[in-house]
Amino acid sequence: MGIAAGAIVASTSGLATEPWQWPSRDRPWLPPHPFVIAFFASVICSAGAWWIAKQLIQKGRSPRNS
Known part of the structure; x- marks a missing residue:
């Protein structure tokens, strides 16, 4: 979850200065600000x-009936 949060911040932070x-x-x-859309x-x-x-x-861990 931390990696995803870091990726979101890294990809959208440049748009905050618009x-x-x-x-x-x-x-x-007006359409929403590009930062809001990207976020x-x-x-x-x-x-x-x-x-x-x-x-x-979960599918990979479930017991197989074979």
Whole structure:
């Protein structure tokens, strides 16, 4: 879990320095900041990879009926 957290921080930290823009009357809706998008995408991918690995490990450890 620590390696995944480190990878998320390393991959998204460069985006934190991008300028933030706030909604205005001309642009009432702005897409989320690139850092936010990258952070949540990384968290979702890490959680998915963890779940898949957990399932494969449990499948490998289960007793076989042969």
